Amino acid sequence: MIDKERIKSKIKTVKQEREYLKDFENISFQQFLNSENIHEYYGAVHHLQVAVQAVLDIAQHIASYQKFKSYTSNKEVFEILKDNNVISIGIATSMTTAVGLRNVIVHQYEEVDPEKVYDIIQNHLDDLDSFIVEIDKYISFTSPNT
Numbered sequence: 001m002i003d004k005e006r007i008k009s010k011i012k013t014v015k016q017e018r019e020y021l022k023d024f025e026n027i028s029f030q031q032f033l034n035s036e037n038i039h040e041y042y043g044a045v046h047h048l049q050v051a052v053q054a055v056l057d058i059a060q061h062i063a064s065y066q067k068f069k070s071y072t073s074n075k076e077v078f079e080i081l082k083d084n085n086v087i088s089i090g091i092a093t094s095m096t097t098a099v100g101l102r103n104v105i106v107h108q109y110e111e112v113d114p115e116k117v118y119d120i121i122q123n124h125l126d127d128l129d130s131f132i133v134e135i136d137k138y139i140s141f142t143s144p145n146t
Contacts, residue, residue: 002065004139010054010061011132017051018128024121032118045105045117052102055095055131062086062138074099087134094127 024032024044033041059077062068068084071077075096082092101120105112 002062002139002142004142007058007061007135007139010058011135013054014051014058014128014132017047017054018125020047021051021121021125025125026122029115029118032121033114041114041117044121045112048117048120049102049105051128052095052098055128056099056102058135059095062135074103086138087131091127091131091134094124095131098124098127 021044024040031037032044056074056077059081060071060074063071063077063080066084068080071080078087078092078095078099081087082089087095098120101112101116
């Protein structure tokens with residue numbers, strides 16, 4: 001059964017992290033990487049990681065509890081949600097990309113590309129909002145015992 005309260009808690013986390021990341025929107029790349037603000041850069045990376053992890057947790061929870069096809073990687077779970085009409089193809093693609101960056105942040109942190117982080121913050125944070133809208137819509141149509 002889908003735990004709607006758990007999903008709502010994760011959605012709250014995504015929204016909170018998204019709010020923190022707003023501080024980094026509409027600034028230049030040079031400002032983003034300014035050596036005087038390097039702690040802010042790493043803070044932005046952390047907030048992005050937490051937001052994407054919460055998105056991944058939501059996706060895995062739905063895929064597992066709805067007994068959709070098994071997934072073998074974090075990225076694959078979004079394809080499964082798309083195939084089961086939980087999320088759109090565009091959101092599946094963008095979340096797959098975000099999870100790829102999250103994997104680098106977590107496992108290969110010395111290889112994090114600041115330009116990719118900057119690009120996501122400048123151009124793709126709305127995808128987090130869209131993911132939440134699609135998940136809210138999906139869980140509102142599932143019964144409490146689904």
